[in-house]
Amino acid sequence: MARPLRSPWVSSGLTAVAVVLLLAPFVGLLVATHWADFHLAPGDxxxxxxxxxxxxxxxxxxxGLGTPFAWWLARRDRRGKWLVDAILLMALLTPPLAMGLLLMSLFGPYAPVGATLQRIGLTLTNSPPAFVAAQFYAALPYYVIAARAAxxxxxxxxxxxxxxxxxSPTRSFITVSLPLARLGLAAAVALAWVRALGEFGVVLIIAYYPQGIPVKLWVNLQDSGLDAVYPLLWVFFLVALPLPLTLGMLARRGRT
Incomplete structure (x- = not known):
């Protein structure tokens, strides 16, 4: 009779260890931050x-693109589907810096596609569209895989x-599939949000300007040292957490 009681203790103990390990870097951040001189650097x-x-x-x-893509992967069994899976995994596994270089070779000002786009007034390097494109390529695979599981x-x-x-299939998708998958889809959106917001490698290559938080953290470190990084990092957490936390609460509330 005592044996079944051990399982909750074991799982609780392992959970506590995991939480402590996850929390350790942020305790270090809390200690290292100079609260008496807490201020953002110029440009933050x-x-x-x-x-x-x-x-x-x-x-x-x-x-908009990832949701139907994920549903197709979850519901369609067709020849060649493994190739689509392979492409998705390639996009997921490519190191961010390498993905930035690949995008630069495609959309750079001297690349055929990039030069063509520039002639019609669309610049995909060091511009707002380039920044959004970098976030799109960085976050889409994560969203699709999580939404597919949902x-x-x-x-x-x-x-x-x-x-x-x-x-109709469309009405069935809207009235049945989406509501039942909402908790997993909320997690997928949250994952895409934090992935896009925190992307550094791809953005560094094709959209150094306009500078977002990850690149600005790097610039602050190079220019002023760690003390200039911590305040912006705290603000990053403040702006990053509300959306995924709210999505999770709304999805769970709708489930009860």
Whole structure:
């Protein structure tokens, strides 16, 4: 009888260890921050506005394209689907710096595509569209994989019932698939948000300007040292956390 009681203690103990390990760097940040001289460096405010604003913009195509893409991966069994999976995994596994170089070779001012776009007035290097493009390529694979898992958790039988009741595939998707997958989709949006907001490598290569928070953290470190990094990092947490926390609470509230 005593044996089943051990499992909660073991899981609680391992959870505590994981939480302590995750919390340790932020305890270090708390101790290292000079609270008596807490202030943002010049340009930090603009970097915050750039990151938050363009991350919100990037979420639109990420969700708009990624949601049907994830549903297709979860529900369609067709020959060649493994190739689509491979492409998605390649995008996910490519190091951010390398992805930035690949995008530069495609959209740079001397690349064929980039030169063509420049002739019609669209510059995809060191510009707002370049910043959004960098966030899109960095976050889309994460969103698609998480959203795919959310759709795969929805029983297909419920979607089939909706179809037999006369619902169109689109209506079945909106009224059945999306509501049942909302908790996983909320997690996918949260993951895409923090991935886009915190992206450094891709942005560094193709959109150094306008500077967002990750690049500005690097600039502050190079110019003024660690003391100039900590205040902006605290603000980063303040602007990054509300959206995923709110999405999680709303999704769980709708589930109860």
């Amino acid at each position: 405010g603009q970097a915050i506005a750039v990151s938050v604003g363009y991350s919100l913009v990037a979420l639109v195509p990420i969700i 759709f795969e958790s929805v029983p297909r039988e419920l979607e089939q019932i909706a179809l037999t009741l006369g619902h």
